[in-house]
Amino acid sequence: MIREALASIGALGVWLLIAPALLAAQDAGGIVAGRIMARADSAPIAPASGATISIVGTTLRTTTRADGRFVIERLPLGPATVRVRLLGYRVVERAIVARAGDTLRLDVTLEREAQLLSPVRVDAPSPDVEAFVSKPNVATLAVDAASMKGVPGVGEPDVARVVQLLPGVVARNDFNTGLNVRGGEADQNLILLDGYPIYNPFHLGGLFSTFMDATVGGIELMTGAFPARYGGRLSSVLDVRSADDTRPGMHASADLSVIGATARMSGAFARERGAWSVAARRTYADAVTSMFTNDIFPYHFRDFHARGIYAFGGSVRLTVTAYAGKDVVDANLAEFESDSAPSRASEGRWAFDWGNRVLGATITKELGANVRIPLLGWRLGESATLEQRVSASRFSTLLDVGAGAFAQRNEVSDVRLAGSLTARTAAHDRSIGYEVATHRVRYASGSSQTGASDYDLVQRPTSAAGWVSDLWRLSPRWMVEWGLRAEALTGREWAALSPRLSVKYFATPQLAFTAAAGRATQWMHSMAGDGPLRYFEVWLASDSVTPVATAWHWVAGAERRFGDAGSVRLEGYVKRYERVLEANWSESPQVRGDEFFVAEGRSYGADLHARWQSASGVAGWVSYSYGVSARWRDGMRWAPGHDRRHDVDVIATWRRGKYRFGARFGFATGTPYTPIVGEIARRVYDPSRDSWGTGNSRLWIEPLGGARNAARFPASHRLDLDASRELHFRGATVSPYVSVVNAYNAQNVFIYLYDYSTDNPTRRAISQFPVLPSMGVRVAF
Numbered sequence: 001m002i003r004e005a006l007a008s009i010g011a012l013g014v015w016l017l018i019a020p021a022l023l024a025a026q027d028a029g030g031i032v033a034g035r036i037m038a039r040a041d042s043a044p045i046a047p048a049s050g051a052t053i054s055i056v057g058t059t060l061r062t063t064t065r066a067d068g069r070f071v072i073e074r075l076p077l078g079p080a081t082v083r084v085r086l087l088g089y090r091v092v093e094r095a096i097v098a099r100a101g102d103t104l105r106l107d108v109t110l111e112r113e114a115q116l117l118s119p120v121r122v123d124a125p126s127p128d129v130e131a132f133v134s135k136p137n138v139a140t141l142a143v144d145a146a147s148m149k150g151v152p153g154v155g156e157p158d159v160a161r162v163v164q165l166l167p168g169v170v171a172r173n174d175f176n177t178g179l180n181v182r183g184g185e186a187d188q189n190l191i192l193l194d195g196y197p198i199y200n201p202f203h204l205g206g207l208f209s210t211f212m213d214a215t216v217g218g219i220e221l222m223t224g225a226f227p228a229r230y231g232g233r234l235s236s237v238l239d240v241r242s243a244d245d246t247r248p249g250m251h252a253s254a255d256l257s258v259i260g261a262t263a264r265m266s267g268a269f270a271r272e273r274g275a276w277s278v279a280a281r282r283t284y285a286d287a288v289t290s291m292f293t294n295d296i297f298p299y300h301f302r303d304f305h306a307r308g309i310y311a312f313g314g315s316v317r318l319t320v321t322a323y324a325g326k327d328v329v330d331a332n333l334a335e336f337e338s339d340s341a342p343s344r345a346s347e348g349r350w351a352f353d354w355g356n357r358v359l360g361a362t363i364t365k366e367l368g369a370n371v372r373i374p375l376l377g378w379r380l381g382e383s384a385t386l387e388q389r390v391s392a393s394r395f396s397t398l399l400d401v402g403a404g405a406f407a408q409r410n411e412v413s414d415v416r417l418a419g420s421l422t423a424r425t426a427a428h429d430r431s432i433g434y435e436v437a438t439h440r441v442r443y444a445s446g447s448s449q450t451g452a453s454d455y456d457l458v459q460r461p462t463s464a465a466g467w468v469s470d471l472w473r474l475s476p477r478w479m480v481e482w483g484l485r486a487e488a489l490t491g492r493e494w495a496a497l498s499p500r501l502s503v504k505y506f507a508t509p510q511l512a513f514t515a516a517a518g519r520a521t522q523w524m525h526s527m528a529g530d531g532p533l534r535y536f537e538v539w540l541a542s543d544s545v546t547p548v549a550t551a552w553h554w555v556a557g558a559e560r561r562f563g564d565a566g567s568v569r570l571e572g573y574v575k576r577y578e579r580v581l582e583a584n585w586s587e588s589p590q591v592r593g594d595e596f597f598v599a600e601g602r603s604y605g606a607d608l609h610a611r612w613q614s615a616s617g618v619a620g621w622v623s624y625s626y627g628v629s630a631r632w633r634d635g636m637r638w639a640p641g642h643d644r645r646h647d648v649d650v651i652a653t654w655r656r657g658k659y660r661f662g663a664r665f666g667f668a669t670g671t672p673y674t675p676i677v678g679e680i681a682r683r684v685y686d687p688s689r690d691s692w693g694t695g696n697s698r699l700w701i702e703p704l705g706g707a708r709n710a711a712r713f714p715a716s717h718r719l720d721l722d723a724s725r726e727l728h729f730r731g732a733t734v735s736p737y738v739s740v741v742n743a744y745n746a747q748n749v750f751i752y753l754y755d756y757s758t759d760n761p762t763r764r765a766i767s768q769f770p771v772l773p774s775m776g777v778r779v780a781f
Contacts, residue, residue, distance in 0.1 A: 030074075030075035030077060030098025030099055031071065031075065031098075031102070031103040031104065032071075032075060032082060032098070032103070032104045032106055033069070033070065033072075033103055033106070034069070034105055034106035034107045034108070035047070035064075035069045035070075036051045036053070036064045036068045036069075036070065036084060036086075036107075036108050036109075036110065037068055037107070037108070037109045037110065038051075038068075038086065038109070038110045039109055039110065039111055047068030047069075048064055048068045048086055048089075048110055049064055049065065049067075049315050049366055050063055050315075050366060051063065051064040051068070051070075051084055051086040051110070052130070053070050053082065053083070053084055054082075054083045054085075054130075054133065054134070055072065055076075055080050055082060055083075056080070056082075056083050056093070057080075057081070057133075057509040058076065058133070058476040058509070060074070060075065060426065060476065061133070061134050062382060062383065062424060062426065063424065064383075065366070065383050070382075070383075071426070073426040073427075075098035076098065076476060077098050077099065078097065079095065079096070079097050079098075080095075080096050080097070080098055081093050081094070081095055081096070082094045082095075082096055082106060084108050084110065088246065089110040089111060089112060090110065092110060094106060094108065132512070132559065133509075135471060135504075136479055136480075136481050136502040136503065136504040136516065137504070137514070138224075138225055138502045138504070138514045138515070138516035138555055138557070138571075139168075139222055139223045139226070139516065139555050139557075139571060140221070140222045140226075141220070141221045141223070141609065142218065142219065142220045142221075143162065143219050143221075144217070145216055145217050145243060147613070147619070148162050148213075148216070149653070149660070149662075150653035150654075150660050150661065150724070151651055151653065151662055151664060151722070152662055152663065152664050152721055152722040152740075153722070154174075154207075154208075154741055154769070154772065154774070155257055155258050155259040156213065156255065156257035156262075156776055157213040158177065158208055158209050158211075158213070159209060159213065159240060160177040160179070160201075160202070160208075160209030160211065161209075162219070163179060163221060163238060164177065165621075165623060165649045165664065165666075166221055166609070167223075167571075167607035167608060167609045167623040168181055168573075168607045168625055168627075169181050169221075169223070169625075170625070170627070170642050170647060170668075170671075171668075172532055172641065172671065173750055173768055174741075174742075174748070174768035174769040175205070175206065175207055175532070175533060175750070175769075176532065176533060177202055177206050177208060177209050178202065178206045180642035181221075181223050181224075181235045181236035182223050182224055182235060182236070182573055182575060182603055182605065182627065183235075183604075183605070183627055183629035183640075184234055184236065184575070184603070185235070185530070185640070186526070186528070186534065186642075187525060187526030187528065187539075188233050188235035188522060188549075189235055190230060190231075190232055190233035190236070190237045190238070192237065192238065192239040193211075193242070193321060193323055193358055194239075194240075194242050194307075194319070194321040194362075195239060195360070195362065195389065196321060196358050196359075196360035196389075196391040196393060196416075197232075197358075197391070197393050198210070198323070198356050198358050198395075199393065199395035199412060199537075199539060200354070200356060200395050200537045201325075201356060202534070203301045203327055204299075204301065204327065205533045206533060206534045208259070208301075210323070210356060211240055212264075212281050212303055212305060213255070214243070214255060214264045214279055215243055215264065215279045215307070216241070216242070216243060217242055217243035217244060218241045219238065219239065219240050219241065220238075221237070221238050222236055222237040222238075223235075223236050223573075223607075224236070224516070224518075224553040224573055225500065225502060225516035225517055225553040225554070225555045226500070226518065227469060227481065227483055227502075228467040228468065228469045228483025228485040228500045229420065229431070229433055229467055229469065229483075231435075231465055231467075231485050231487060231520070232463075232521070232522060232523070232524065233520065233522050234520045234521070234549055234550075234577070234580070235520075235551075242305070242307045242321060243307075244275050244277070244307065244309055245266035245275055245277055246268050246272055247268060248267070248268050248272060249267055250265065250266070251265070251780070252265045252780070252781045253780040253781070254778070254779045255776060255778045256776050256777050257774065257776035258774045258775065258776065259283055259774075260282050260284055260301075261281065261282060261284060262279065262280070262281040263279065263281075264277060264279035265277065265279075266278075270310070273310060273311045274308070274310035274311065275307075275308070275309050275310075276307065276308045276309075277307045277308075278304075278306045278307075279303075279304070279306075280302070280304050281302065282302040282303075283300045283301055283302075284300070285299070285300065286298065286299065286300045298329055298330050298331035299328065299329045300327075301326065301327040301328070302325065303323070303325040304322075304323065304324045305321075305322070305323050306320075306321070306322040307320070307322075315365060315366035315367075316363065316364070316365050316366075317363070317364045317365075318361065318363050318364075319361070319362045319363075320360070320362075321360050321361075322358065322360075323357065323358040323359075324355070324356070324357045324358075325356050326353060326354070326355030327353060328352075328353045329350060329352035329353065330349075330350070330351055331349070331350045349400075349401075349402065350399075350400070350401055351398070351399075351403075352397075352398070352399050352400070354395070354397035354537065355395070355396065355397075356393070356394065356395050357392075357393070357394045357395075358391065358392070358393045358394075359391065359392050359393075360389065360390065360391030360392070361391070362387060362388070362389045363387070363388050364385060364386070364387045365385070365387075366385055367383065367384040367385065382424055382425050383423075383424045384421065384422060384423040384424065385421070385422045386420075386421050387419060387422075388418075388419040389416075389417070389418045389419065390415075390416070391415075391416045391418075392414070392415050392416070393416070394412070394414075395410075395411070395412050395413070395537070395539065396409070396410070396412075397409065397410050397411075397537055397538070402449075403449075404447065404448040404449045405447055405449050406446075406447055407444075407445070407447065408444070408445045408536075409442070409443075409444050410441075410442065410443050410444075410536075410537070410538040410539060411440070411441070412439070412441045412442075412524070412539040413439070413440050414437045414438065414439045415437065415438050416435065416436070417436050417437070418433065418435040418436070419433060420432065420433030420434075421433070427472065427473050427474075428472055429471040430468075430469070430470045430471075431468065432467070432469075433466070433467050434465065434466045434467075435463075435464070435465045436462070436463070436464045436465075437462070437463050438460070438462050439460065439461050439462070439463065439524075439541060440458070440459070441458070441459040441460075441539060441540060442456070442459075443455070444456040444457070445589060454589040455589045455590075457540075459540070459541045459543060460491075461489055461490050461491040461492070461523070461541045461542075461543070462489075462490045463487070463488070463490075463523065464487070464489075465485060465486065465487045465488075466486045467483060467484065467486070468483060468484055469481065469482065469483030469484075470482055470483070476506070477505060477506045477507075478504070478505055478506075479503070479505075479506075480501075480503050480504075481500075481502045481503075482499075482501045482502075483499070483500040483501075484497060484498070484500070485500065489523050489541075489542060489548065491542070491543045491544070492523070492542045492544065492547075492548060494542070494548050496521055496548070498519040498520065499518065499519060500516075500518035500519075501516065501517050501518065502514065502515070502516035502517075502518075503516070510560060510562070510563075511559070511560050511561075512558065512559050514555075514556065514557050514558070514559070514571075515555065515556045515557075516553070516554075516556075517552070517554050518552070519550065519551070519552050519553075520552075521548055521549065521550050522549040522550075523541055523542040523548045523549075524539055524540075524542075525539065525541075525542070525549070525581050525596060526539055526583070527539075527595060528583065529583040529585055530582070530641040530642075532641070532750070532751065540595060540596075545592060545593030546581070546593065546595065547579055547581070549577070549580050549581050550577075551575055551580070552575070552576045552578070553573065553574075553575050554573065554574045554575075555571055555572070555573045556571065556573075557569060557570055557572065558570055562612075564613065565613060566610070566611050566612035566613055567610075567611055568608075568609070568611075569608070569609045570607070570609075571606065571607050572605070572606045573603075573604060573605060573606070573607070574603070574604045575602065575604070576602050577599075577600055577601035577603075577631075578600065579599075579600070580599050580601050580631065581597070581598060581599075582596060582598075582599050582631070583595070583596060583597075584596055597633060598633065599632060599633035600631070600632055600633065601630060601631040601632070602629070602630055603627065603628065604627070605626045605627035605628060606625075606626050607623070607624070607625050607626075608622075608623065608625075609621060609622075609623050610622045610623075617654065618652055618653070618654045619652070620650070620652035620653055621651050622648075622649070622650050622651075624646075624647070624648050625647040625648075626645065626646055627643070627644060627647075628643070629642070630643075636708070638672075638708045638709045639709050640672070640709070641672055641673070641709060642671060643671060643672055644668055644671050645669045646667075646668065647666075647668045648666065648667045648668070649664065649665070649666045650665045651663070651664045652664075658725055658726045658727070659725050660723070660725075660726075661721075661722065661723050662722035663719070663720065663721050663722070664718075664719070664720045665717075665719050665720075666716075666717065667715065667716070667717045668716050668717075669712075670712040670713035670714050670715055670716070670749075671713055672710075672711065672712050673709060673712070673713060673751075673752070674706060674707070674709055674710065674711070675705070675706045675710060675711040675752075676704065676752070676754040676756075677704055677705065678703075678704040678756055679701045679702065679703050679704060679754065679756040679757070680701070680702050681701055681702070682701075682702045703754065713749045714749055716746070716748035716749070717748070718741070718742050718746055718769070719742070719743045719744055719746075720740065720741045721739065721740045721743050722737060722738070722739045723737065723739075724736065724738075725737075731781065732779055732780065733778075733779070733780045733781075734777065735777065735778045735779075735780075736775070736776070737775065737776055737778075738773070739774050739775070740771065740772070740773045740774075741769050741771070741772040741773075741774070742770060742772060743771065744771075745771045747765070747767050748768040748769075749766070749767065749768070750765075750766045750767060750768045751765075752764065752765055753765075
């Protein structure tokens with residue numbers, strides 16, 4: 001049955017790709033055709049493959065083939081402007097007049113962008129400018145590296161904290177860079193590095209992300225109803241794109257911050273047909289303290305990132321991305337006890353480490369016009385792109401207490417093969433693709449000293465997905481993107497179809513209304529739970545006792561653009577969880593299947609995003625999110641810990657000569673928490689003494705919680721500031737910066753501590769970040 005469903009979807013996709021009879025009747029209009037050439041610095045003029053040709057003020061667009069040729073049909077009659085874009089070259093615009101039945105010839109030679117080698121480029125349009133006119137782009141936000149510069153960070157710039165400032169994303173507290181998107185849990189986000197999955201891209205319990213600022217070229221966040229090519233998560237997709245340095249020669253940069261040091265080397269080769277980069281980062285608190293004392297700070301993390309691209313002949317392009325990161329805690333807690341205190345295994349050596357590894361390669365082939373499928377002779381379209389991807393991803397964590405007295409580990413790895421074929425015409429971009437992955441998950445607990453094992457669970461599921469989609473430009477005003485994703489999972493013997501649909505209507509060339517709906521599924525689940533921090537991440541796959549989570553998304557909105565200067569977008573959403581899994585913190589190691597509770601839920605709200613860009617002066621954005629989330633099961637109903645009614649962020653950056661200033665102000669209403677209504681002393685029976693006690697020289701107090709998440713923390717607010725200056729010295733660019741987090745020392749509550757040991761119980765608030773200054777410097781050669 002599963003094979004038949006996938007075969008049917010695949011056949012439908014191929015049929016849609018090559019069935020011109022299904023196209024709507026062509027409106028009488030003009031045609032523009034021609035060839036785009038490119039002039040490199042010292043190389044002869046050559047065809048410009050992959051250049052974007054668009055008709056300004058309409059949704060009509062195409063890309064040039066390997067020989068630089070293009071065709072755009074169904075042009076609105078009358079005057080029009082043709083815009084030609086190619087990365088690294090100057091944008092060219094040509095005025096034309098379209099007439100019915102006429103084919104206009106347009107040949108353009110592109111020249112290298114004169115400012116390509118400039119260290120900072122602030123006048124480049126944001127990635128969402130082109131996306132506005134070319135696709136529905138529902139619930140999708142893109143931010144390039146230039147727009148992220150100057151946003152104040154904690155210790156050093158961090159892409160995850162920038163994402164938390166976008167609408168629809170809730171930050172639980174200052175100490176957590178985890179993402180709760182439109183009412184979703186932190187494990188419901190598909191996080192990609194150049195399109196390759198990465199399971200837990202955070203350091204120090206979520207305080208920092210694994211993405212180094214110097215390696216990030218941009219991000220794209222899809223907060224709901226995402227296209228059919230994406231699956232496996234319920235809430236969102238975050239794709240972090242690596243920065244590619246195509247400048248000739250070799251270049252280097254170094255970043256020093258209060259957290260750690262980062263170094264990056266990059267360059268181009270083979271007459272700029274290829275580019276490469278390698279980067280590494282390490283925190284140095286442990287190394288610095290070792291210079292002054294034997295009490296070494298027992299923690300550090302490290303990251304490594306490598307990237308390579310190469311363009312072969314015949315419009316074939318290869319890209320490779322590699323990442324490895326690790327957190328290490330190695331502490332002897334017994335050293336902090338007095339000599340007379342009793343010794344326990346939990347006060348001996350603690351070894352705690354976790355980390356990710358990702359390796360992926362993609363090969364892309366641009367196909368020209370009139371390409372036909374062998375044997376069948378079917379024509380794909382005016383241009384087509386064939387893509388094949390292979391990747392491996394691994395996350396592991398190990399907690400070893402007392403040098404083997406107790407150990408708990410979790411490992412999840414996958415090997416993934418995926419591919420797609422996209423065929424483009426003037427009216428359609430049709431795609432068909434697949435994804436097959438083998439997974440290995442291990443969750444174990446026991447003692448190597450005694451040879452005892454509490455449990456050792458190993459899962460080896462295989463997931464498969466096939467999808468088809470069609471971006472259909474019905475007219476200059478209407479655009480529809482539909483898709484269907486078929487998924488199957490072994491171990492659970494589960495299969496499902498997930499439809500996706502999005503629509504865009506242009507009321508004017510600068511004002512568009514959108515709507516979208518789609519179904520999402522998830523079979524990889526985290527047991528980290530709903531707490532404010534995420535220290536020990538454990539992943540399990542759906543199997544015979546753990547169901548697949550499912551949710552439906554509905555989104556509607558409007559966007560108004562103001563040329564290249566900015567935009568305002570308003571979207572409302574509803575997310576209905578048919579099944580959502582909640583970690584059971586009281587699970588028994590001897591009972592398989594009690595790791596999760598199965599609940600239902602609903603989230604709804606509205607997001608506002610106003611963004612302005614400027615080649616000089618002030619740039620930034622304002623985001624506002626209103627959200628309501630609820631979960632229920634077995635007659636109980638509660639708000640999840642990330643449920644926040646109002647969240648406002650204002651971000652501004654200002655470049656003045658060699659100086660750049662940045663500021664962020666945030667205001668958010670409180671999130672729910674479970675209040676403590678009392679405490680008891682937990683006692684155990686000691687048969688050697690025939691008495692009841694606590695089993696310890698200390699008195700252990702157990703809190704008694706009230707109704708789940710029945711109270712809310714007070715509202716929080718914070719002002720962060722950043723300033724930097726650019727200096728040039730002997731061919732190097734030196735950029736020192738200083739940041740201040742929580743500039744006016746707002747006392748935002750993190751948690752409450754209760755004391756019921758006296759007649760007058762007390763509640764004491766533990767604050768989030770105090771005034772937190774930091775500084776650093778980047779040196780680029």
